[in-house]
Amino acid sequence: MLEIRFHGRGGQGAVKASDVLAIAAFEEGKEVQAFPFFGVERRGAPVTAFTRISDTEIRIHSYIYEPDILVILDPSLIGAVPLTDGLKPSGKIIINTSRKPEEFSFPEAENPQVFTADCSAIAVKYRLGSKESPIVNTAILGAVAKATGIVSIDSICKAIENKIPIKKEENAQAARETYEHVLS
Amino acid sequence: MKKVLTGNVAAAYGATAARVNVVAAYPITPQTTIVEILSEIVADGELKADFVKVESEHSALAACIGAQSAGARTFTATSAQGLALMHELIHWSARARLPIVLTNVNRAMAPGWSIWADATDSIAQRDTGWMQVYCENNQEVFDTVIMSYKIGENENILLPTLINLDAFFLSHTSQVVDIYDSERIDSFLPPYNPKYKLDVNAPRSFGALTSPEHYYEFSYLLHNAHKKAKEVIREVGKEFGKKFGREYGLVEEYKCEDADEILVTYGTIAGTTKDAVDRLREKGRKVGAFKIRYFRPFPDEEVIEVLSKAKKIGVIDRAVSFGHEGPFLSEVKAALYESGNYVPVYGFVAGLGGRDVSIADIENIHDHMINNEPENLIWIGVKK
Incomplete structure (x- = not known):
């Protein structure tokens, strides 16, 4: 079973991202589970969401404490909340940032593999959200597909079309463009 | 057809597949989306039902009681304070022998104001005469809504069912659910056609003044219906298995x-x-898990058969009966006493008010059982 933890801020779409990723994996025949950290949602406040992907039935109903993959929708969370807690050795960290992976260090994690993509710029390009607070959830899923290979970019785009109510085409294009521009 | 659904959507789809005739409900977090989705399904004409908007949970159940008395199949949903507000009519609907189905999203009672998982709300309805089921996953929610109509509407049973699903851990968690349309369900669940109903052409009196000469027998019959329900639950569960796997x-x-x-x-x-x-x-630990689905009627036969063979039993409750112990613990101990097998039983209370219960917590519970003497009330992870 693969466990993915999303960290974002209210308004960026982390919860929706966890759901879209689950549906993409489901389309590929996997068992899935997706849920948010059950808090009170406020714009700008830290948000956590979870996705589990498995070949067999998922029975656990508990938060993810030892993720295989971390998806960070807002780099300002780094240092502000304990993002890497429990990350498995050689776990993957995918960050929405214009910076390069080597500019980040997570000494508390064991041999993490860092990937970056400028999801905010791509979301702004496709007019997803506003310039000041772009909605980066669909863009970063393109990076997740590329960095992890757990689902294909086609499945991500299909899930976006099923699950995102507006600007379906732009959201899918944002995911595809990010897929092509992931740094590792 | 398999879909990725939250527990709340699974509940709404279950009611749709069961072709309910009347839905009446009042919104409360985290239940709200169940009736939100049902209102859309009714508005889209996919379910031919009356959707009754009401001003409180008390009125919601009152509307179901009226409609069910007239021969309609009814559905409602609520949580916590909403279920508490229904309490008077929870008694009424069971004693009137109306097989209403209510999905309750288990939520903690306030104060402290909480929207998170806790079974105290439904446990408080224990002695009303309703059947009570607790679901583990969203598939079980969908399946249980359908089975509950078949069980409750059996002419020897005629009892309402409270179906419980944990707040957020099911209500707002997406999982793969195999759902069926009503055409496929029709061959399993025939239309509701009660022998006695409100009918202007055949007037009858319902819920009339009952003297001590008869009230006692009404209670006796209600209890007997619960006893008979156990066999019907087993049979319907098997039939469902044959049909749907x-x-x-x-x-x-x-x-x-x-x-x-x-x-x-x-x-x-x-x-x-x-x-x-x-x-x-x-x-290398020889440990097993035993899930209790039905709290009422309580499955003492199964509890005795399986648990009396073990050396130690640990009961984990997501509720506490203040001044005593966990409510499921009491039932398990009573059943084992009945059997004469006095297996040591440990009572754990965990996860109140939505506190997460992790695999590590359950491993700690097992460690505790290995290393300590039994106790009735062991608090898991309490901050001191």
Whole structure:
């Protein structure tokens, strides 16, 4: 079973991202589970969401404490909340940032593999959200597909079309463009 | 057809597949989306039903009571304070022998104001005469809504069912659910056609003044219906299994056959416990999990048969009966007393108010059972 933890801020779409990723994996025949950290949602406040992907039935109903993959929708969370807690050795960290992976260090994690993509710029390009607070959830899923290979970019785009109510085409294009521009 | 659904959507689809005639409900977090989706399904004409908007939960159940008395199949949903507000009519609907189905999203009672998982709301309805089921996953929610109509509407039973699903851990968690349309369900669940109903052409009196000469017998018959319901629940669960590939009973065993210790629980903690059992078995511990689905009628036969073979029993409750102990613990101990097998029983209370119960917590519970004497009320992870 693969466990993915999303960290974002209210308004960026982390919860929706966890759901879209689950549906993409489901389309590929996997068992899935997706849920948010059950808090009170406020714009700008830290948000956590979870996705589990498995070949067999998922029975656990508990938060993810030892993720295989971390998806960070807002780099300002780094240092502000304990993002890497429990990350498995050689776990993957995918960050929405214009910076390069080597500019980040997570000494508390064991041999993490860092990937970056400028999801905010791509979301702004496709007019997803506003310039000041772009909605980066669909863009970063393109990076997740590329960095992890757990689902294909086609499945991500299909899930976006099923699950995102507006600007379906732009959201899918944002995911595809990010897929092509992931740094590792 | 398989879909990725939250527990709330699964509940709404269950009611749709069961072709309910009347839905009446009042919004409350985290239940709201169940009736939101049903209102859309009714508005789209996919379900031919009356959707009754009401001003409170008390009125919601009152509307169901009226409609069900006139021969309609009815559905409602609520949580916590909403269920508490229904309480008077919870008694009424059971004593009137109306097989209403209510999905309750288990939520903690306030104060402290909370929207998170806790079974105290439904446990407080224990002695009303309703059947009570606790679901482990979203598939079970969908399946249980459909089975509950078939069980409750059986002419020897005629009892309402309270179906419980944990707040957020099911209500707002997406999972793969195999759903069926009403055409496929029709061959399993025939239309509701009660022998006695409100009918202007055949007037009858319902819920009239009952003297001590008869009230006692009404209670006796209500209790007997619960006793008979156990067999009907088993039969309907088997028939459902034959038709749809998933069999259900009053309980579910997991690796109990050769277990020295058995962990007993309900709701979503039951799923996490199965994973914990696998992990403990990898460490060489002979442990099993036992899920209790039905709290009422209580499955004492199954409890005795499976649990009396173990050396130690641990019951994990997501509720507490203040001044005593966990409510499921009391029932398990009473059943074992009945059997004459005095297996040591440990009572754990965990996950109140939505506190997460992890695999590590369940491993700690098992460690505690190995290393300590039994106690009735052991608090898990309490901050002191």
